[in-house]
Amino acid sequence: MTVLAISNVRYTYPGRLPISFPDCVLEAGAVAALVGPSGSGKSTLLMLIAGLLKLQTGHIEVAGKAVETGPGAAGDRLRSRSIGMVLQSFQLLPRLTILENLTVAQFLAGRPADHTLALDALEALGIADLAHEIPGRLSRGQVQRASIARAVVNRPDLILADEPTSSLDDAAADGALDLLIGESRKRGAALLIATHDSRVKRHVPTIVALATGKAK
Numbered sequence: 366m367t368v369l370a371i372s373n374v375r376y377t378y379p380g381r382l383p384i385s386f387p388d389c390v391l392e393a394g395a396v397a398a399l400v401g402p403s404g405s406g407k408s409t410l411l412m413l414i415a416g417l418l419k420l421q422t423g424h425i426e427v428a429g430k431a432v433e434t435g436p437g438a439a440g441d442r443l444r445s446r447s448i449g450m451v452l453q454s455f456q457l458l459p460r461l462t463i464l465e466n467l468t469v470a471q472f473l474a475g476r477p478a479d480h481t482l483a484l485d486a487l488e489a490l491g492i493a494d495l496a497h498e499i500p501g502r503l504s505r506g507q508v509q510r511a512s513i514a515r516a517v518v519n520r521p522d523l524i525l526a527d528e529p530t531s532s533l534d535d536a537a538a539d540g541a542l543d544l545l546i547g548e549s550r551k552r553g554a555a556l557l558i559a560t561h562d563s564r565v566k567r568h569v570p571t572i573v574a575l576a577t578g579k580a581k
Contacts, residue, residue: 366393367429368522368555369414374423376409386410386423389573391555393522396546398566399559401575407559410575411525414557415448428522445474449516449554451526451545456512457500463487463511464496467518474519486514489551490544509541517548524549526558530565542568 369391377383384406391397399407412418414425416432425432428447457466467483487493490510500508509529516524526545530538542558546568549556557573558565566572 366522367391368393368395368427369557370424370426371410371414372424374410374413374420374425376406376413376418376421384409386413386575387573391523391557391571393553393555394550395571396549396556396569397558397571397573398569399557399573399575400561400566402561405575407561407575408527411450411527411557411559414523415450415525445470446476446519447522449519449521449524451512451516451524451529453528453531457508457515459500462497462499463492463503463514466500466511467515470515470518476519483514483518486518487511489548490514506537506540510544513544513548517552517554520552521554524554524556526556528560528562529558530560530562535564538562538564539568 367390369389371386371389373388374386375383386406399410401407409418413420414427414432420432458469461469464480464483467486468478468480471478471483484493484496487496490513492507492510495503495507500511503511529541529545533541542565545556558569
């Protein structure tokens with residue numbers, strides 16, 4: 366099954382040259398790295414795929430559906446059901462427990478809170494015993510695992526990871542990549558990792574290279 370299809374996509378920030386992105390197709394279970402120097406448009410493309418930036422030119426489909434942009438319910442539902450995101454800053458809700466962060470993700474996808482599924486996701490990542498802790502009481506590595514659990518709890522078709530190894534040492538970077546790749550393959554999701562970290566290439570079979578650009 367084709368999970369992600371990108372064709373003829375260009376994006377222009379005001380006062381800057383347009384960024385042209387390569388066409389790309391990812392099937393279920395595929396793992397790819399989106400690589401390029403800072404400013405080449407990696408984060409921009411992830412936001413376009415997730416519908417967090419309005420598509421200006423071209424076409425993007427996730428799980429056979431055109432990406433809906435903006436704050437509307439259709440776009441929110443696609444992001445929550447079909448796409449799991451692991452952001453560089455993790456962005457867990459600080460006043461909620463780890464378990465509650467996962468059940469909120471279920472709610473946003475239009476699904477009932479399912480503690481069993483949420484705990485299963487935490488158990489798979491070795492942090493079920495931290496389900497009732499708040500993010501501020503966890504180590505960076507534990508928060509990272511919780512962020513991955515949140516990304517996979519709705520069994521998305523596509524997982525997007527933005528610089529998941531940033532500021533990690535070699536051992537921690539290898540561990541984070543093993544977790545991401547292992548969880549995505551276990552669940553049959555395609556995984557797209559945006560990175561400028563050359564270490565990622567050792568773990569990922571498919572490379573999508575971006576040319577130097579002017580994007581943020």
